[in-house]
Amino acid sequence: xxxxxxxxxxxxxxxxxxxxxxxxxxxxxxxxxxxxxxxxxxxxxxxxxxxxxxxxxxxxxxxxxxxxxxxxxxxxxxxxxxxxxxxxxxxxxxxxxxxxxxxxxxxxxxxxxxxxxxxxxxxxxxxxxxxxxxxxxxxxxxxxxxxxxxxxxxxxxxxxxxxxxxxxxxxxxxxxxxxxxxxxxxxxxxxxxxxxxxxxxxxxxxxxxxxxxxxxxxxxxxxxxxxxxxxxxxxxxxxxxxxxxxxxxxxxxxxxxxxxxxxxxxxxxxxxxxxxxxxxxxxxxxxxxxxxxxxxxxxxxxxxxxxxxxxxxxxxxxxxxxxxxxxxxxxxxxxxxxxxxxxxxxxxxxxxxxxxxxxxxxxxxxxxxxxxxxxxxxxxxxxxxxxxxxxxxxxxxxxxxxxxxxxxxxxxxxxxxxxxxxxxxxxxxxxxxxxxxxxxxxxxxxxxxxxxxxxxxxxxxxxxxxxxxxxxxxxxxxxxxxxxxxxxxxxxxxxxxxxxxxxxxxxxxxxxxxxxxxxxxxxxxxxxxxxxxxxxxxxxxxxxxxxxxxxxxxxxxxxxxxxxxxxxxxxxxxxxxxxxxxxxxxxxxxxxxxxxxxxxxxxxxxxxxxxxxxxxxxxxxxxxxxxxxxxxxxxxxxxxxxxxxxxxxxxxxxxxxxxxxxxxxxxxxxxxxxxxxx
Amino acid sequence: xxxxxxxxxxxxxxxxxxxxxxxxxxxxxxxxxxxxxxxxxxxxxxxxxxxxxxxxxxxxxxxxxxxxxx
Numbered sequence: 001x002x003x004x005x006x007x008x009x010x011x012x013x014x015x016x017x018x019x020x021x022x023x024x025x026x027x028x029x030x031x032x033x034x035x036x037x038x039x040x041x042x043x044x045x046x047x048x049x050x051x052x053x054x055x056x057x058x059x060x061x062x063x064x065x066x067x068x069x070x071x072x073x074x075x076x077x078x079x080x081x082x083x084x085x086x087x088x089x090x091x092x093x094x095x096x097x098x099x100x101x102x103x104x105x106x107x108x109x110x111x112x113x114x115x116x117x118x119x120x121x122x123x124x125x126x127x128x129x130x131x132x133x134x135x136x137x138x139x140x141x142x143x144x145x146x147x148x149x150x151x152x153x154x155x156x157x158x159x160x161x162x163x164x165x166x167x168x169x170x171x172x173x174x175x176x177x178x179x180x181x182x183x184x185x186x187x188x189x190x191x192x193x194x195x196x197x198x199x200x201x202x203x204x205x206x207x208x209x210x211x212x213x214x215x216x217x218x219x220x221x222x223x224x225x226x227x228x229x230x231x232x233x234x235x236x237x238x239x240x241x242x243x244x245x246x247x248x249x250x251x252x253x254x255x256x257x258x259x260x261x262x263x264x265x266x267x268x269x270x271x272x273x274x275x276x277x278x279x280x281x282x283x284x285x286x287x288x289x290x291x292x293x294x295x296x297x298x299x300x301x302x303x304x305x306x307x308x309x310x311x312x313x314x315x316x317x318x319x320x321x322x323x324x325x326x327x328x329x330x331x332x333x334x335x336x337x338x339x340x341x342x343x344x345x346x347x348x349x350x351x352x353x354x355x356x357x358x359x360x361x362x363x364x365x366x367x368x369x370x371x372x373x374x375x376x377x378x379x380x381x382x383x384x385x386x387x388x389x390x391x392x393x394x395x396x397x398x399x400x401x402x403x404x405x406x407x408x409x410x411x412x413x414x415x416x417x418x419x420x421x422x423x424x425x426x427x428x429x430x431x432x433x434x435x436x437x438x439x440x441x442x443x444x445x446x447x448x449x450x451x452x453x454x455x456x457x458x459x460x461x462x463x464x465x466x467x468x469x470x471x472x473x474x475x476x477x478x479x480x481x482x483x484x485x486x487x488x489x490x491x492x493x494x495x496x497x498x499x500x501x502x503x504x505x506x507x508x509x510x511x512x513x514x515x516x517x518x519x520x521x522x523x524x525x526x527x528x529x530x531x532x533x534x535x536x537x538x539x540x541x542x543x544x545x546x547x548x549x550x551x552x553x554x555x556x557x558x559x560x561x562x563x564x565x566x567x568x569x570x571x572x573x574x575x576x577x578x579x580x581x582x583x584x585x586x587x588x589x590x591x592x593x594x595x596x597x598x599x600x601x602x603x604x605x606x607x608x609x610x611x612x613x614x615x616x617x618x619x620x621x622x623x624x625x626x627x628x629x630x631x632x633x634x635x636x637x638x639x640x641x642x643x644x645x646x647x648x649x650x651x652x653x654x655x656x657x658x659x660x661x662x663x664x665x666x667x668x669x670x671x672x673x674x675x676x677x678x
Numbered sequence: 679x680x681x682x683x684x685x686x687x688x689x690x691x692x693x694x695x696x697x698x699x700x701x702x703x704x705x706x707x708x709x710x711x712x713x714x715x716x717x718x719x720x721x722x723x724x725x726x727x728x729x730x731x732x733x734x735x736x737x738x739x740x741x742x743x744x745x746x747x748x
Contacts, residue, residue: 037680038723042741044684252683254718 010218012285014060018217019276021056023298025076026273031302037253043092043106046073047248051179053272054214054242055080057221061228064114067133067146069126072107074119077149082114085305095312101457102315103323110456117423122447124154127163128413129448132420134174139402145231146174153184155198162413168205171236181246183258202239214242215272323458324494326517330593337596342547345504351535356528359503359536360391363510366540368399371427374514375403377414378431382406388433389469389529411441419449422464427514432468435523436483449519450494465513471526472651473564473614473662479650484615486591489521496520496545497591501566503536505589508543525564532567546593554584557608557672560599560625562588565612572665581676591621596628603629608675609641612663617645639678644671679738682718688739689713691732698730722747
């Protein structure tokens with residue numbers, strides 16, 4: 001160490017550590033570029049060149065206990081957070097020894113051991129999830145800071161706005177790190193925004209923001225020391241606009257032609273890799289040989305990582321079905337129809353008469369009482385409303401606003417928050433008021449909740465429950481409040497779907513969902529929210545997911561259904577019995593996992609099958625079930641397995657049209673008679 | 679043929695900048711690729727003697743061998 005050094009406002013050891021991280025990031029970047037251009041690596045790369053100083057500086061202020069979320073252009077963030085380079089390179093190359101078993105790849109790295117919780121390939125989608133990480137830390141009274149990295153381009157997307165607003169209202173310990181590299185993919189400021197400062201987005205939402213030079217480690221370190229300390233001390237969220245410049249292209253190795261050559265030349269002059277090196281030398285804080293030793297160590301570390309990664313086997317196809325769900329047998333596969341044991345609700349104990357709303361509320365109460373990691377969040381669910389359908393009425397008073405949490409009207413923020421908190425072991429129960437609103441947060445559900453276990457190779461999981469109401473088949477709610485959208489959810493791998501038909505089941509299934517290790521969407525049919533009342537056992541009981549129930553035995557035809565159509569079709573079965581048709585009614589109860597074993601066993605006996613659901617018939621679950629029955633039991637069938645669902649139309653306001661659109665007693669009976677006379 | 683951008687699945691070998699059999703050093707620009715309407719220079723990934731395999735003007739899929747350095 002040089003003995004005569006200038007005081008530049010940072011200690012020599014800190015600036016040297018920042019440079020050590022800059023050097024590591026640079027060597028990783030350089031090695032990826034060389035590997036790609038030489039053909040040794042084949043993957044998509046989103047260059048970080050020019051932005052090295054931001055995570056390098058943060059690395060000196062954060063620990064492994066602090067959480068970090070980043071984006072596909074986040075290799076620098078991952079290196080800076082401490083993801084081991086061997087596992088990182090192996091991941092980028094899709095190898096077995098990758099930190100995520102080669103299933104995520106460079107845009108989806110997670111390594112919770114060092115707090116690198118999630119990398120998203122969807123612009124801006126990390127912000128709502130980061131809120132959940134911060135909320136978990138806040139609720140547990142921990143002093144962790146969450147940093148969510150995103151580019152300036154992400155400030156345009158709704159998810160970021162929703163997340164900023166939620167963080168502001170809940171004073172979350174989070175830093176929104178906007179790495180402003182002056183360009184959103186291929187479009188520059190001011191072509192995509194009229195805003196002159198992204199900091200204003202935070203101040204407009206009631207919290208602090210600051211623009212800092214992210215390419216100057218000394219200035220950046222000074223500002224971030226203060227900001228990290230404030231956020232750690234519970235002073236609320238902070239928005240940092242870290243000014244930088246993306247020297248590379250949006251993706252790949254081709255030249256960045258979106259800045260002028262003068263701008264790029266200026267940018268290269270201020271490139272933190274060479275600028276920080278020069279600063280260390282000029283200020284006398286380090287000698288040439290010290291810097292060379294740091295650079296050589298980084299090169300050696302990267303060379304070792306690449307050698308390790310290339311020696312690791314490509315993750316084999318035989319590993320493909322694990323890491324989607326906690327239990328591999330849940331993955332639907334032709335010919336795989338596992339037998340799951342049923343577990344009935346307890347009998348003989350204390351009971352209370354409840355409708356489905358009361359049963360759901362009771363399940364919430366039991367879960368909140370059992371486990372401190374359970375909390376509820378959603379629009380109007382806390383005091384005083386207790387939820388649109390009163391499914392949490394009184395629970396806010398009993399467990400506090402913290403655990404029965406009103407949210408802004410912002411579905412992406414709600415689901416993202418649930419995901420983030422679930423990543424660190426909370427058990428959120430999020431409410432999306434109507435099933436149709438799932439469309440507002442489908443990216444969070446499908447791309448993040450459903451895929452995270454798989455993308456992280458099992459390194460992280462999302463034990464979250466999402467409850468939602470399907471109001472169709474009741475009448476009067478129209479096209480945007482009436483859909484039954486289970487098929488959307490079932491088409492997206494990794495999401496379990498439960499659709500109860502009775503109060504007893506609703507309680508037992510919801511408790512199973514809340515304590516399940518995978519994300520579960522729980523759909524409640526409005527048509528049966530109040531109409532069915534039964535004696536529901538008190539206390540904790542669980543009805544297993546993936547176990548269908550024969551609700552009525554029969555010999556001529558198996559009717560497979562779920563939700564509100566269970567009670568409706570049971571009534572139809574009684575009427576058909578008078579015509580001499582004996583219908584067996586199967587209630588699926590959960591759609592993922594699906595109980596093909598009980599369905600196929602029943603249809604083998606009856607030789608006929610009709611699936612009935614409220615959802616659109618075209619491309620609905622009924623088509624899938626009918627196809628499986630037809631394939632598996634072709635020789636046992638007396639008629640083709642078929643399905644009855646809603647017309648391929650938006651639900652109309654006209655009561656006459658709605659009645660005609662959705663399956664009713666007449667259309668269901670007509671289809672059953674057709675099949676009986678096939 | 680290297681993958682130089684997100685959308686690239688194939689590229690045209692535009693030009694060899696060093697002759698067949700020449701000694702090249704790691705980092706030296708040795709050929710150009712035309713893909714997605716732009717031309718990119720590609721550096722030697724290693725040092726050694728270049729054996730050209732790819733033909734100028736031909737289109738190759740990403741991952742195809744264009745040359746060997748031994």
